[in-house]
Amino acid sequence: MDRRQQKTRKAIFDAFSTLLERKNFNNITVQEIIDEANVGRSTFYAHFETKESLLKAMCIDIFQHVFSDDLSQESSHDFSHAGHDFHKELTHILYHLQDNRKNLKGLLSCDSGEIFMEYFKEYLEQTFPIYIKELHYDVPPDYLLNHFVCSFSETVRWWITKHEQYTPEQIAAFYVQCVMIK
Amino acid sequence: MDRRQQKTRKAIFDAFSTLLERKNFNNITVQEIIDEANVGRSTFYAHFETKESLLKAMCIDIFQHVFSDDLSQESSHDFSHAGHDFHKELTHILYHLQDNRKNLKGLLSCDSGEIFMEYFKEYLEQTFPIYIKELHYDVPPDYLLNHFVCSFSETVRWWITKHEQYTPEQIAAFYVQCVMIK
DNA sequence: TATGTTATCATACACTTTGTTCTATATTTA
DNA sequence: TAAATATAGAACAAAGTGTATGATAACATA
Known part of the structure; x- marks a missing residue:
């Protein structure tokens, strides 16, 4: 180039x-x-082409870093360890997002927020299924996936926009505690 | 007038x-x-004043119907019945939303979606606290509220935009099952 | 019914923003 | 060095926004 x-x-x-x-x-x-x-x-x-293209390019740029080294390839995924691996993967993602928090605060502000969140969810929808496929809820599978994905992306928004004082580990713990039925 | x-x-x-x-x-x-x-x-x-004012006015119009007859005034709120009341209130809200689904599908489409969701969450943030105040999670209270509110509003989006075949009762059941730790 | 009030319409207007096109200039690559 | 390519800067048409005007019609009320 x-x-x-x-x-x-x-x-x-x-x-x-x-x-x-x-x-x-x-x-x-x-x-x-x-x-x-x-x-x-x-x-x-x-x-x-447009201002929106720029926004999209910036989102893709960020997510490439966040999701590039895919932890899901590295670690085992026995059912018994699923919870633990999931927690590790989430923390990993959160650390990468924290590195970009300067940009993210802007991207998550009101109007562009929806666009960022959409892309974010797309990535999460590819990442999450292996972690939740073993769970047996009495709800449609795509509802369950949507629930996990939306809850996590909204957790990130809550964290980045209003509660930066928490560490990635803490945020992951909050999320897992609310979302995992024990 | x-x-x-x-x-x-x-x-x-x-x-x-x-x-x-x-x-x-x-x-x-x-x-x-x-x-x-x-x-x-x-x-x-x-x-x-602007196109956005119109959107806001329409949202307020819808929510006035949805949240007008407040169930939380009508029923008891003993801790023992909390779960049951919550389920009833949710179903009640979902029925009202279903009546407006023609408008909602448009409002939830891409760009205006965020604006609608913001107002929706504001109402939910006023409605939900009484139902979750008795729950003891080891997470910050405002994270918990945010989790319940976002999960429900995203449930509604999932339902209205892509899965209208389900009844309000079913949707409420999906949500409660995912969000309530038993 | 008569009268003052008020909402509406149609048009025109200044202003902002967008996205394109052009040419001259500077930089890069081979 | 020479050809290819990216840039700057300016000018432009097109679309959209929000305001202002005066004439007309609908309204509320006495």
């Missing part, structure tokens, strides 16, 4: 991130991003 | 509802609402 493209892309990402700390996604204009990034108008549109 | 105002308000609400069935909130323009409602431009702005 051309160094110029890399620099431009980074400048736009950084500018977007800076703006997200100050204001809602919907109230940020392309012009502001351009000014903050110190980049030409046509240059921005050479990289991203 | 002037009959003309009532008629205009209803026309705008109906138009908005119709448009929400066809397209996302963010892609609906004020001009489209005006055309569909067959109402003058300045008339629209005499009623609502």
